Amino acid sequence: GESVGLHLPTLSVQEGDNSIINCAYSNSASDYFIWYKQESGKGPQFIIDIRSNMDKRQGQRVTVLLNKTVKHLSLQIAATQPGDSAVYFCAENIGGGFKTIFGAGTRLFVKA
Amino acid sequence: DTAVSQTPKYLVTQMGNDKSIKCEQNLGHDTMYWYKQDSKKFLKIMFSYNNKELIINETVPNRFSPKSPDKAHLNLHINSLELGDSAVYFCASKGGYGYTFGSGTRLTVV
Numbered sequence: 001g002e003s004v005g006l007h008l009p010t011l012s013v014q015e016g017d018n019s020i021i022n023c024a025y026s027n028s029a030s031d032y033f034i035w036y037k038q039e040s041g042k043g044p045q046f047i048i049d050i051r052s053n054m055d056k057r058q059g060q061r062v063t064v065l066l067n068k069t070v071k072h073l074s075l076q077i078a079a080t081q082p083g084d085s086a087v088y089f090c091a092e093n094i095g096g097g098f099k100t101i102f103g104a105g106t107r108l109f110v111k112a
Numbered sequence: 113d114t115a116v117s118q119t120p121k122y123l124v125t126q127m128g129n130d131k132s133i134k135c136e137q138n139l140g141h142d143t144m145y146w147y148k149q150d151s152k153k154f155l156k157i158m159f160s161y162n163n164k165e166l167i168i169n170e171t172v173p174n175r176f177s178p179k180s181p182d183k184a185h186l187n188l189h190i191n192s193l194e195l196g197d198s199a200v201y202f203c204a205s206k207g208g209y210g211y212t213f214g215s216g217t218r219l220t221v222v
Contacts, residue, residue, distance in 0.1 A: 046212070105155075
């Protein structure tokens, strides 16, 4: 079956350090990947996306890396701040279709 | 302006009751969704409508019935509520590839 999994359910980092959140996916047909951030009491919010024809994409303080060979996705957050504390989800989609599959989520704690 | 709004935000009800959650989006998107998030934060798709037509209907008990009167609204009606229905329900709309989520409805069945 299709699945999107995460290596670590929780991650604790010191403020100012870099964070890396990992994700594994199993559907080789997936060609579009998205990272979402969910703060407490809110819905998930789009952070950054990447298409399968790329292996790296950078945003503001965030970078997504895609390794299609091992079906692995990661989200790197530079200079992590307390406001980055949240649950992060990776999600996969096929061909821009209607169905997006979400991973289980990783909770990021940022220690001041 | 709230892009995707759900009401109510909290819903506490007794087993066996029937309840509805409403969702509206003002983004002009054609596709809307209902997701269920359990206590472990896992997001599971339930339904999707595209221009008022049902396009995704995952394995969900038929006590759950979505209704889309127009493409800006997708409501969720739940009959004969059970304890296991307790969760946070998220409405979302899809524009391009990414989703815009509402802030969720926390349903507690007692």
